Amino acid sequence: MANNIQTAHRATAVPMKLNEAGSIAVSGPKRVTGGTPDDSNRVILELDAVDVFYGDFHAVDSVTIPIREKEITALIGPSGCGKSSVLRSINRMNDLIDTARVEGSIRYHGVDLYGPTVDPVEVRRRIGMVFQKPNPFPKSIYENVSFGPKIAKYGGNMDDLVEESLRRAALWDEVKDKLEQSAYALSGGQQQRLCIARAIATSPDVVLMDEPASSLDPIATLRIEELMFDLKQQYTIVIVTHNMQQAARVSDRTAFFSVDVSGGQRTGHLVEFSKTTELFTNPRESQTEDYITGRFG
Amino acid sequence: MTAATKRREEETKRQVERAIGRSGIDWTSVWFSGALVVLLLTTLSILLVLIADILMKAWPTFQERGITFVTDGLSLNPATAGVFTAIVGSVMIATIVAVISFPIGIAAAVWLEEYAPNNRFTQFVDTTVRNLAGVPSIVYGLLGLAIFVPLVRALGLGGSSDGKNVLAAGITMAVLVLPIVVITAAEAVRAVPYSIREAGFGVGATQWEVIRSHVVPSALPGILTGTVLTLARAIGETAPLLVIGVATGYFAPAGDATLADQITGPYTALPVVVFSWSRQTQAEFANTLAPAAIIVLLAVLFILNGAAIWLRNRTEKKW
Amino acid sequence: MTPTLTIEALAGDPKRRRKERRVRTLFASAGMVSIAVSILIMVALIGEAWAFISQVELASLFTFGWFPRRGFYDIPTLIVATTLIAGIGMIVAVPLGLGTASYLAEYASPRARRWLKPTIELLAGVPSVVLGFWALTFISPEFVQRLFSAAPPFTMMAAGLGVGVLITPLVATVSEDAMRAVPIDLRLASYGLGANRSVTVRKVVVPAALSGIVASLILALSRAIGETMIVFMAAGAVGGALRTANPLEPGQTMTAAIAALATGSDQVAGEGLAFQSLFFVGLLLFLITLVLNSVSNRFVRKYRERY
Numbered sequence: 001m002a003n004n005i006q007t008a009h010r011a012t013a014v015p016m017k018l019n020e021a022g023s024i025a026v027s028g029p030k031r032v033t034g035g036t037p038d039d040s041n042r043v044i045l046e047l048d049a050v051d052v053f054y055g056d057f058h059a060v061d062s063v064t065i066p067i068r069e070k071e072i073t074a075l076i077g078p079s080g081c082g083k084s085s086v087l088r089s090i091n092r093m094n095d096l097i098d099t100a101r102v103e104g105s106i107r108y109h110g111v112d113l114y115g116p117t118v119d120p121v122e123v124r125r126r127i128g129m130v131f132q133k134p135n136p137f138p139k140s141i142y143e144n145v146s147f148g149p150k151i152a153k154y155g156g157n158m159d160d161l162v163e164e165s166l167r168r169a170a171l172w173d174e175v176k177d178k179l180e181q182s183a184y185a186l187s188g189g190q191q192q193r194l195c196i197a198r199a200i201a202t203s204p205d206v207v208l209m210d211e212p213a214s215s216l217d218p219i220a221t222l223r224i225e226e227l228m229f230d231l232k233q234q235y236t237i238v239i240v241t242h243n244m245q246q247a248a249r250v251s252d253r254t255a256f257f258s259v260d261v262s263g264g265q266r267t268g269h270l271v272e273f274s275k276t277t278e279l280f281t282n283p284r285e286s287q288t289e290d291y292i293t294g295r296f297g
Numbered sequence: 298m299t300a301a302t303k304r305r306e307e308e309t310k311r312q313v314e315r316a317i318g319r320s321g322i323d324w325t326s327v328w329f330s331g332a333l334v335v336l337l338l339t340t341l342s343i344l345l346v347l348i349a350d351i352l353m354k355a356w357p358t359f360q361e362r363g364i365t366f367v368t369d370g371l372s373l374n375p376a377t378a379g380v381f382t383a384i385v386g387s388v389m390i391a392t393i394v395a396v397i398s399f400p401i402g403i404a405a406a407v408w409l410e411e412y413a414p415n416n417r418f419t420q421f422v423d424t425t426v427r428n429l430a431g432v433p434s435i436v437y438g439l440l441g442l443a444i445f446v447p448l449v450r451a452l453g454l455g456g457s458s459d460g461k462n463v464l465a466a467g468i469t470m471a472v473l474v475l476p477i478v479v480i481t482a483a484e485a486v487r488a489v490p491y492s493i494r495e496a497g498f499g500v501g502a503t504q505w506e507v508i509r510s511h512v513v514p515s516a517l518p519g520i521l522t523g524t525v526l527t528l529a530r531a532i533g534e535t536a537p538l539l540v541i542g543v544a545t546g547y548f549a550p551a552g553d554a555t556l557a558d559q560i561t562g563p564y565t566a567l568p569v570v571v572f573s574w575s576r577q578t579q580a581e582f583a584n585t586l587a588p589a590a591i592i593v594l595l596a597v598l599f600i601l602n603g604a605a606i607w608l609r610n611r612t613e614k615k616w
Numbered sequence: 617m618t619p620t621l622t623i624e625a626l627a628g629d630p631k632r633r634r635k636e637r638r639v640r641t642l643f644a645s646a647g648m649v650s651i652a653v654s655i656l657i658m659v660a661l662i663g664e665a666w667a668f669i670s671q672v673e674l675a676s677l678f679t680f681g682w683f684p685r686r687g688f689y690d691i692p693t694l695i696v697a698t699t700l701i702a703g704i705g706m707i708v709a710v711p712l713g714l715g716t717a718s719y720l721a722e723y724a725s726p727r728a729r730r731w732l733k734p735t736i737e738l739l740a741g742v743p744s745v746v747l748g749f750w751a752l753t754f755i756s757p758e759f760v761q762r763l764f765s766a767a768p769p770f771t772m773m774a775a776g777l778g779v780g781v782l783i784t785p786l787v788a789t790v791s792e793d794a795m796r797a798v799p800i801d802l803r804l805a806s807y808g809l810g811a812n813r814s815v816t817v818r819k820v821v822v823p824a825a826l827s828g829i830v831a832s833l834i835l836a837l838s839r840a841i842g843e844t845m846i847v848f849m850a851a852g853a854v855g856g857a858l859r860t861a862n863p864l865e866p867g868q869t870m871t872a873a874i875a876a877l878a879t880g881s882d883q884v885a886g887e888g889l890a891f892q893s894l895f896f897v898g899l900l901l902f903l904i905t906l907v908l909n910s911v912s913n914r915f916v917r918k919y920r921e922r923y
Contacts, residue, residue: 347750536845540878
C-alpha cells in the first residue's frame, strides 16, 4: 500500500487528495509541491553558524539557514546528521538536556533566541512543536488543546479557540461530539492532528515538526501533508523528515544535511540549502545528488 | 521413483520421527521443576499456617466478646481489655506520618527526577535515600529517643508523658518511612513517558506547570500506591516505638480526656499491644487476646495492601 | 503579529519566572531532607556512642556475656547471636525465596502469577511483631521443641526460623524482578538451541540475573541483622545473655539488646553506662547494615545498567 501510493505519486507528479469517503483520489486544484517560493517573503528565522554539542560530542557543525515566513522549510538527510538537533535548538527544546549546548546565533525577527534575557518558555509558546510520535496528554481532547492557552493566560473565549484550532488542524468534524473524551481514544493520525491543533492553539507564528508522519500509515500521512499545506497560509513551518518524497511534496525550500565520520565523532553539517525544486532536480552538490538518487543513505 | 529411493525415504522419515519425538524423561528437569513447586508451596503454606494458627487462637476472643473487643480500651482485666486505645494511637500516628512524610517525600522525589541536575551531588542524595531505606527501624527509634522526644518536650508539647507521646512517635515514624515514600514516588514519576513532558514544554509551559498539570497527575496512581503501602509499614512497626517510650503496660486515659490530652499523653499502638499482651503474666492475655489483636492489626494491613494492589491494577495504563 | 519583535517580548513574565524559582527551591529543600536525616542519625548515635566508648573500661567489652545493667558489655555475645540468627534465617530464606522467585518468573502462567505475586507480597506485609509472636507460640513449641525435646521455649533457633519467614518474601520479590529483567531474547536464544525450560532457567536466566539475585540476598541479610521484634520476643534473654553459639539456647542480638534496654524499665537511663551502650550498639548496627546495603545497591545498579 505504502509503496503504491508513493510510486503512483512520483510517476504522475500530481498531488492526491483524500475525498470525503477517505479513499484516495487524484485531484488537481492544490499544488502540494512547493514549486516556486517567493523570494520576497521575509526571513523570520536566521540560523547563523549554529553548532550543537552534547557534552563533548559535536553533533552539528556550523549550520546557516535563513527560514522565510509562510513557507515550509524541510530539513532532510541520513540519520544521525543532526537535523533534529538543529530543529530542537530553534525552540530551545535542547535546553532540557543537561549537557546540550548551542553555539552561533539563531535570530527570530532579528532577536537572538539565545540572548541572556530570553525566556525559553516564551520562545516555545511562539515557536510551537509537533513531535515524531503523537504525544497527546492523557486528558480529554478539549484539555489537550486548551492547556497551552490556559497557562499563557489566554483572555478570550476558550471554547471558540479550541474549535478554531481543531478546525485548522482539520480535526473538528471528527471530534466535535466527543471533546470530553480521552485523546487516547483517537487513532494515531487523529492524535497527531490533535497535537498540531495543540501546537497552534497558543498562536505561534512558527511550527516545528519533527518527522510528524513517521509513525503514521500512508493515508494518515497524506492528511498531515495536506494539512501542512493549508497551515502554511498562516504559519511558517520547519519540518524534519527522512522521507525525501515527503520533502519534495510539501516543502518550498530544502536543507540537505550530511554526516562526517572523522576522529571517532559523527558530526552533522549542512551540504546544500536551496529551493526544493532546484535541490531535487538540479542539485549543486554531488553529495546531494547521490542521496536523492538513492546512491547513499 | 525406484523402490530403493522409496525405502531410503521411509528410513529417513523413521529416523527423523525418532529424533524429534519425545525421548524418555529428562530427570534433571523433572527434579528441578518439582523442587521449585515444593518450595513455592512451602512458602505459601507458611502464610496459610500462620493465619490459620492465629485465627484459631483468636477465635474464642471474638466469639465471646464480639465487637466489644474492638470498642473496649485498655484494661488490666482480660475479660474487658480491648484494642480501642491502640487503634486510636495507631490512627493518630498514621495521620502524623501522612501529614509529614507524604508532602516532603513526594516533593523530594519530584526534585530528584525532574529538577536535579545529573551530577555527583544528585547521585549522592539518591544514594543517601537508598541507604536510609535500609537502616534498621530500631536505629530510627534511637534517633527519636535522642532527638524527637527532647524536641517535643522542648516545644512544650510533652504533656503528661514528658514527650513520650504520639507526636514524637509520629515524627519518628515519618522519618522512618520518608525514604520509602521518596523511592516509590520517584519510581512512579520516572514511569511517566518523557514525551508527555516534551509536549508540555512544547506549548510553552514552565517546568512547574508541566509537573503540576501532567507529570504528577500521570504518576498519581503509582504515588498513591506507594503512600498506602508506606502507611501500612508505619502501622505495623513496633521496635522504634518501644525505644521512644510507648506505654507497654496499662495506663488509664482520663475519662474526660480531651484530644489535646490524648495527643500529649501516654499512648499505645496496635502492634505494641500485641507485644505487651504476649508477655503479660496472666495467660489469657498471651493466649487469646494477643492473637485477637493480631487479627485486628492484620485486617487493617490487609485492607491497606488490598487498596494498594487495587490502585495499581486499576491504573496500569498503557501510554 | 507585529513585524518587529523586541527582546522584551521574549523575556517572558517575571512573575511566572519568580514562581518557578520559588517552587524549585522548595522542592530542592525537600530533597535535602534525606541528607539532614542522615546527619541527624549520625549526630544522635555518635554523641552517646562516643560517651560510652570513652568512659567504658575496655576490658568489659570482652567478658562472658551481655549484662549492661551490671557493667558487662560483651560485644561478641551480641555479634555471635546476631550472626547465628541471621544465618538460620538465610538458610530458610535462600531456598524458599529463590525457588519461589524462579517459579514465579519462569514457570507460572500469567494467570497464576496474578494471584501468586500478591500473596507473596501479603506475606511480606506481615509485621515483624506478628512473626515474633508466631515464632514464640508456634515455631518454638510445634517445631523446635518437637525436634529437640531439650530445647527451652526461648531459643535462637525459633527466632532464626521466624526471621527466615520474614525475609523469604523479600528474597522472592527482589530476585523475581531481577529474573524478569533478563531480556526475553536470551531465553529465546536458549530455546532456539534446543534447551528445555529447566536448562534455560539454570544455565541462562539465573546466571544472567545473578547480580540482582546477589543483591536480594545481601538485602535480606541486612534485614535479618536489623530485625528486632522477632528476636526480641522469641530469642528470650530479656535482661542479658551469656555468650553462646548454641542455637538451642536463648541469645541476645544487637537489636534485641537495644529493645530490651529501652523497655527494661520505665526509664531508659539505667545504671552506669547502660543508656550510652544503647547508642554504641545502635551505631555498630547502623554501620554494618550501611555497608551491606551499599554493596547490595551496587549489585542492583549493575543489573539495571546491563539491561
